[in-house]
Amino acid sequence: MPKDVTETVFLAYFQELSETYSPNSSWTKWSMLKSMVTIHEKRDITKFNELQAFLKRKSKSYKPKKSAVLSPKDVIRFLKDAPNDIHLLHKVVLIMGYFGGCRSQELLNMKISDIEDRDSVMVVNVPESKTGVSKKFTVVDEKEFSALPLLRLYMSLRPKGIERFFLSFRQNKCTSQPIGKNILGKSPAKSQCI
Template sequence: MIAFLKRTGDGYQAKKSKILTKSEIDRFLSSADDKEFLMIKVGLILGIAGACRTDELVNLTVDDIENVGSSLIVKIPNTKIKIPRIFVVTDVGNMLELFRKYLSLRPPHVKHKRLFLYYKAGKCSSQPVGKNTMGKIPSVVASYLKLPDVACYTGHCLRRSSATLLADAGVDIRTIKRHAGWKSTTVAEGYVENQNC
C-alpha cells in the first residue's frame, strides 16, 4: 500500500498560499482607511514581523507585548513546537502609531487579556477575534488591493511573506529558521517564494 501511494503521489505539487510583497504591504498600510481596517493592519504588521501562525495571533495577549517607545517587543509564549519566540517591531512608517491607536480603543471593561478584539466603524468591542477572522487577514488585504486569486491568500500568507521578505533582504536560512521557529531547513525553504535562500 505504501509503495502504491508513493507511486501515485509522484509529481504532486502542494498548493501554497500566495505572498504579499513589501510594496503591497506598504500600499495597504498607507491607503486603507483606519476606521474600517485598523485591526487588519495591526494583525498584518505583527503577523509579518513575527512570521506568526494564525493561532499565535489569536492567542496573543496585551501582556505579551512590551511597548518600549521606539519599538515593540513581542513574545509568542505558546508556539506549535513549544519553543517561545520573541521578535521586535520597529518604528518603520507609522506601524507603532497604528498599534498604539488600536490599543487605545480597547474598552476599559474587557475581562480578558486577548489583544485582538472585533473592530467595526472605528470602535472595538469586548469580543475577542477568532481564528477564522484572523486567518482571513491576507485575503482581506488582497481584496482591498484588487490582487488576483484572492482566495489563494490564506492564513499561511503571513508566515510565507515574512520568510520571503527576509530571504529577499539577504538573511541566511539559519536566521530565518530561528525567526519563524522552524527546525527543518527543508520546511523553511518551502515557505520562501522562489527559493531565494
C-alpha cells in the same frame, strides 16, 4: 469488497473521479483506497499497472494553481492606503505577522500583557508557540511605513479588562468579543482588496 472487483472497476471509478478532482486529489484517493484495501481485504492494488499509468497520464499535463502571495509592496501599500476606520484590525494582524513571523494560532493566543510599549519600540512576547519555545520580537517604525502609531491606535480603542489582544473591530472601535481563527486567517485576503 468482493473478490471480483478488478482493476477495470478501479479504472472506471478513477475515470469518473478525474472529471471533478485534480490529479493530486486522485492520487490522494488512490492512496487511501490502497491502505483500506490492504488492511481490510488483504489485496494489493499497487499491482494494478493500468490504473497507475492512468493516474500518471492525468498528472503529466496538470499545473497546480498558485496561491496568491502578498509582495512587500502590496503590504506597504495596504498599511499606508487602507482606511483605519475599516481595516485597522487587519493592519495590526499584518504588522504582528510581518515583524514576528507568527503563526495564526500564536496571534490568536496573544494577550495584551504580552506587549510592552517602550516608546521607540514595542517588545512582543510569544509564550505559546508551536515548537514549545517562547520567543520575543520587536516592532519598530520602518522607512516605508509607521507601525507603532497603528498599534498604539488599536490598543487605545480596546476596552479595558480583556486579556486577549485581538478583538472584533467594527465602526472604528473594538468590541469586547475576541476574534476567531477564521477572521484572523482572512486578514491577508482583506489586504488584497485595496
